[in-house]
Amino acid sequence: MSTKNFLALQLMARHCLRKQKMWGLSAGVVLAALAFIALMPSAGGDTGKHVRVSGAGKTIIEGGTGGSPPTPVTTLIAFHADAQGGDFECLALAPPAESGPESGQFEVNAMYVTGKVTSVEIRDGAATLRGTATVTGLGAGQNQPFTVSITSGGPGATVKLEVSGLTFAEILVDGHFSIDLGRRD
Numbered sequence: 075m076s077t078k079n080f081l082a083l084q085l086m087a088r089h090c091l092r093k094q095k096m097w098g099l100s101a102g103v104v105l106a107a108l109a110f111i112a113l114m115p116s117a118g119g120d121t122g123k124h125v126r127v128s129g130a131g132k133t134i135i136e137g138g139t140g141g142s143p144p145t146p147v148t149t150l151i152a153f154h155a156d157a158q159g160g161d162f163e164c165l166a167l168a169p170p171a172e173s174g175p176e177s178g179q180f181e182v183n184a185m186y187v188t189g190k191v192t193s194v195e196i197r198d199g200a201a202t203l204r205g206t207a208t209v210t211g212l213g214a215g216q217n218q219p220f221t222v223s224i225t226s227g228g229p230g231a232t233v234k235l236e237v238s239g240l241t242f243a244e245i246l247v248d249g250h251f252s253i254d255l256g257r258r259d
Contacts, residue, residue, distance in 0.1 A: 124256050125194050127201040127224065128154040131249015133233055135166070135242050145172050148180045149244060151233060153191070153222070155203050160191035162203060162222060164235060166211070166242075185211040187237055189220055200225050201253045213238025226253040 130152040138144035145168055153162045164187040167180035189207025196202075203222045209215050220237035231251045233244040 124156070124254075125196055125201075126154075126156040126254040126256070127160075127194060127196075127203065127252065128254075129224070129226075129249060129251030131246045131251070133244035133246050135244050137243075139168070143172060145169065146177075146180075147184060148247075149242075151244075151249075153203065153224075155191040155194045155201075157194065159205075160194070160203070162187070162189045162191055162205065162207065162220070183211055185209065185213060187218075187220065187235070189218075196253060196255060199253075207237060209238050213240050224251050224253075226251050 131150075133149045133151055135147040135149065138146045147166055147168050149167070150165045151163065154160045155162070164185075165183065166185040168182045168184040169177045169179050170182050171177050187207045187209050189205045191203045191205040193204045194201060195204075201224045203224070205220060206217045207220045209218050215238055218238050220235065222236075223232075223234040225231045227246070228250045229247055231246040233242075233246065233251075235242045235244065
């Protein structure tokens with residue numbers, strides 16, 4: 075082998091080794107970056123955590139029944155759920171009269187929603203529960219899909235219930251809602 079060919083072969087070998095080292099280094103950097111990204115918390119929700127939401131209380135529906143004049147509506151809400159599922163209950167009570175002595179007596183069962191929670195998502199400090207429910211009264215039906223968004227806290231916390239094509243925005247006046255994001259053991 076001529077000296078010229080030997081030098082050319084040596085240069086090619088060094089060049090190939092450098093490329094392999096660079097590719098190895100690049101592959102290592104890429105793998106490290108992927109591992110770092112996989113360990114970061116999800117931006118969309120709180121995955122990898124033990125999520126539990128629970129609460130009970132009395133709410134008032136914002137704007138009541140609507141209309142002119144609006145009739146006030148209160149609800150009794152209770153729920154508990156985690157990644158394995160849970161339950162949701164909501165009983166809406168209205169007065170028997172729009173005004174007068176009976177207008178402050180919330181005793182007419184306007185709607186009852188009793189459902190099984192199938193998923194829980196936490197985003198921006200609110201819990202969203204989804205599932206199916208049996209609904210009586212307003213929006214009555216079996217296996218009605220529902221979505222409930224809940225903020226944590228005592229009076230002033232909020233609830234938004236969507237079921238049977240209806241949406242109810244509610245404010246907690248008595249009770250407490252909790253969103254627990256504790257790490258799994």
